[in-house]
Amino acid sequence: MKADEARRRHAALSQEIEDLAYRYYVLAQPSVSDSEYDTKMRELSALEDKWPDLRTPDSPTQKVMESLSTDFRAVTHLERLLSLDNVFSDEEFAAWSARATREVPVPSWLCELKIDGLAVDLVYENGRLARAATRGDGVTGEDVTLNVRTIASVPNKLAGTAVPELLEVRGEVFLPTGAFAQLNERLGDEGRTPFANPRNAAAGSLRQKDPRVTATRPLAMTIHGLGARRGFDVTSQSAAYGALRELGLPVSSRYQVVDSLDGVREYVAYWGEHRHDVEHDIDGVVVKVDDFGLQGRLGSTSKSPRWAVAWKYPPEEVTTKLEAIVVNVGRTGRVTPFGRLQPVHVGGVTVTAATLHNEDEVRRKGVLVGDTVVVRRAGDVIPEIVGPVLANRTGDETPFVMPANCPECQTPLVRPEGEADTRCPNTVSCPAQLRESVFHFAGRGALDIDGLGYETATVLLEQGRLHDVGDVFHLRPESFEDLRGFGPKKIDQILAGIEAGRHRPLWRLLVGLSIRHVGPTAAQALAREFRSLDAIAAASADELAAVEGVGPTIAAAVVDWFGDERHREIVERIRAGGAQVEDSGPAAGPGPLAGITVVITGTLPTYSRDAAAAAVQERGGKVSGSVSKKTSFVVVGDAPGSKYDNAVKLGVPILHEDGLVTLLEQGPDAALKISQPSADTPTG
Numbered sequence: 001m002k003a004d005e006a007r008r009r010h011a012a013l014s015q016e017i018e019d020l021a022y023r024y025y026v027l028a029q030p031s032v033s034d035s036e037y038d039t040k041m042r043e044l045s046a047l048e049d050k051w052p053d054l055r056t057p058d059s060p061t062q063k064v065m066e067s068l069s070t071d072f073r074a075v076t077h078l079e080r081l082l083s084l085d086n087v088f089s090d091e092e093f094a095a096w097s098a099r100a101t102r103e104v105p106v107p108s109w110l111c112e113l114k115i116d117g118l119a120v121d122l123v124y125e126n127g128r129l130a131r132a133a134t135r136g137d138g139v140t141g142e143d144v145t146l147n148v149r150t151i152a153s154v155p156n157k158l159a160g161t162a163v164p165e166l167l168e169v170r171g172e173v174f175l176p177t178g179a180f181a182q183l184n185e186r187l188g189d190e191g192r193t194p195f196a197n198p199r200n201a202a203a204g205s206l207r208q209k210d211p212r213v214t215a216t217r218p219l220a221m222t223i224h225g226l227g228a229r230r231g232f233d234v235t236s237q238s239a240a241y242g243a244l245r246e247l248g249l250p251v252s253s254r255y256q257v258v259d260s261l262d263g264v265r266e267y268v269a270y271w272g273e274h275r276h277d278v279e280h281d282i283d284g285v286v287v288k289v290d291d292f293g294l295q296g297r298l299g300s301t302s303k304s305p306r307w308a309v310a311w312k313y314p315p316e317e318v319t320t321k322l323e324a325i326v327v328n329v330g331r332t333g334r335v336t337p338f339g340r341l342q343p344v345h346v347g348g349v350t351v352t353a354a355t356l357h358n359e360d361e362v363r364r365k366g367v368l369v370g371d372t373v374v375v376r377r378a379g380d381v382i383p384e385i386v387g388p389v390l391a392n393r394t395g396d397e398t399p400f401v402m403p404a405n406c407p408e409c410q411t412p413l414v415r416p417e418g419e420a421d422t423r424c425p426n427t428v429s430c431p432a433q434l435r436e437s438v439f440h441f442a443g444r445g446a447l448d449i450d451g452l453g454y455e456t457a458t459v460l461l462e463q464g465r466l467h468d469v470g471d472v473f474h475l476r477p478e479s480f481e482d483l484r485g486f487g488p489k490k491i492d493q494i495l496a497g498i499e500a501g502r503h504r505p506l507w508r509l510l511v512g513l514s515i516r517h518v519g520p521t522a523a524q525a526l527a528r529e530f531r532s533l534d535a536i537a538a539a540s541a542d543e544l545a546a547v548e549g550v551g552p553t554i555a556a557a558v559v560d561w562f563g564d565e566r567h568r569e570i571v572e573r574i575r576a577g578g579a580q581v582e583d584s585g586p587a588a589g590p591g592p593l594a595g596i597t598v599v600i601t602g603t604l605p606t607y608s609r610d611a612a613a614a615a616v617q618e619r620g621g622k623v624s625g626s627v628s629k630k631t632s633f634v635v636v637g638d639a640p641g642s643k644y645d646n647a648v649k650l651g652v653p654i655l656h657e658d659g660l661v662t663l664l665e666q667g668p669d670a671a672l673k674i675s676q677p678s679a680d681t682p683t684g
């Protein structure tokens with residue numbers, strides 16, 4: 001063997017061994033046996049024995065291959081990574097596009113999702129991933145090659161025959177939202193601090209010193225741009241995406257080329273509606289001029305291209321000041337701490353308060369009064385305090401202390417052993433409980449009494465015209481005498497609402513009584529079985545618990561409630577007020593699965609698809625053909641289709657046939673307990 005042949009062989013072998021060692025030590029996925037690995041090592045060593053100058057310090061024979069570690073050394077990108085200008089409204093987009101098209105006519109725009117992750121630059125040399133680096137300041141980033149090589153969707157070697165000599169691509173590394181939830185749960189279980197959001201989790205996972213840790217995090221990447229290249233000739237963004245896909249690189253399948261600004265607007269509106277259907281967080285849409293020639297003519301400023309813009313959606317996460325933590329007393333006496341926030345705009349609404357659920361939750365989140373906190377409002381979800389921004393602490397923050405007495409009636413609060421909730425035990429005269437229970441009694445979910453809203457209930461209680469829900473059906477025009485703001489029209493409306501309330505089905509009245517744990521599902525089950533309030537009041541705990549959809553906890557709460565003389569007296573006043581306390585005619589009201597949407601996929605062992613669907617529908621549930629975040633359960637049989645994958649991606653609870661039977665027989669809560677949290681299934 002000649003010297004230069006030996007050198008070539010040595011280089012190829014070294015590369016191969018590095019790859020194998022990486023697969024073995026980092027990914028824990030060896031691709032060859034130990035003896036094959038040893039044979040290659042011996043060949044390398046033999047070469048170095050013969051040509052000692054090949055034995056350099058970075059040869060695999062000289063390195064400890066187990067200790068592969070990311071060094072985060074600075075690397076200069078081959079081409080600068082630019083940023084994007086933002087627009088936040090149709091007007092701003094119109095102004096931006098008018099400027100762009102004044103320079104050149106734009107026949108087609110490429111629209112794609114703006115992924116809320118972190119930008120990473122990849123360099124492929126002769127088809128091999130030579131380097132991966134974080135964005136850094138756009139010119140220089142940090143070397144995270146070993147970590148990026150653990151990302152399943154990033155190929156180590158490009159595919160196909162048309163492999164370019166040099167290819168620099170950029171994209172976004174992200175952690176899918178389902179994987180983020182699982183990761184945080186795991187960190188929580190291990191007593192470690194959870195990440196504030198998927199983006200932080202992705203950044204934290206990518207910047208691990210030990211790539212073996214990164215390898216346990218199911219990161220993913222989507223390519224959205226090109227840098228330097230040799231031997232890669234394409235003329236448009238969309239053509240580039242096609243070619244990159246051929247090379248095996250991860251390109252989004254959700255981009256769309258449109259030929260008009262209205263097309264762009266439609267895309268933006270569509271994904272605004274469906275942003276939570278995507279497996280990762282998105283914070284907007286990126287609109288690009290598709291043609292590379294036109295991109296070149298428009299050029300860039302020092303910071304961002306003139307041929308692309310980010311159309312940002314309203315943020316779902318912002319920071320604001322937690323001014324105080326106060327408590328609210330609910331209709332069943334539950335005391336809930338909530339944060340008073342400096343008003344902040346998030347997820348399209350202004351938020352001034354957010355619940356903190358209970359004392360333990362405040363501690364778990366680690367928030368102090370006076371903290372800057374992260375507030376999140378995603379989709380229709382209630383605003384949530386995610387956690388404190390520790391960097392902003394001044395030392396003046398103070399911990400929350402649960403008050404000893406009810407803020408409204410001064411009764412000492414109690415927190416029963418083993419329970420998370422603190423309660424005000426004064427169920428008879430606590431003004432907060434009365435106000436909340438009357439409001440609930442008249443509310444949409446219960447008797448739906450038009451006109452009897454929060455303010456009216458408060459005034460009537462304060463003025464002593466109403467003492468509890470037992471008085472509602474005794475209100476008459478005189479009850480409003482001398483009250484400000486109650487004209488004849490308003491009084492008529494309230495009284496008409498009350499009259500309608502007298503004739504609602506039994507389950508609504510049951511819900512209205514604010515019996516602990518009795519929501520619409522349990523109330524419907526009880527009403528269907530017993531048909532009258534008297535029969536329910538007379539039933540034993542065992543009889544109640546025997547009803548489909550009513551467990552021992554609910555049964556005990558019902559017995560407890562009716563066991564209280566003051567409650568029985570309220571029931572008598574409700575009856576005397578002319579309200580219907582029994583169901584007549586055929587069983588009415590929606591079934592126990594009202595509000596539940598089920599998707600069925602694959603072949604079930606004993607149920608036919610139609611029979612399963614009918615059983616769900618008979619109980620008031622809906623059966624849908626496609627999975628979305630709003631789907632309650634996906635029932636999976638043999639050979640399930642993409643619906644199963646979607647369920648896993650979106651974190652929708654999965655049931656097998658036994659789970660379906662539980663759902664039908666015991667209702668959604670029981671089914672949820674035995675559902676397969678998609679936590680069991682890797683996402684990626």
Ligand code: IVH
Pocket residue numbers: 082083084112113114115116117118119171172224225286305308310
């Ligand atoms: S294109 C020259 N496309 O957003 C064009 N960027 O706010 C540069 N980003 O630094 C970027 N999704 O890290 C592009 N589909 C997408 C993107 C995207 C997320 C990130 C990217 C960029 C930042 C600008």
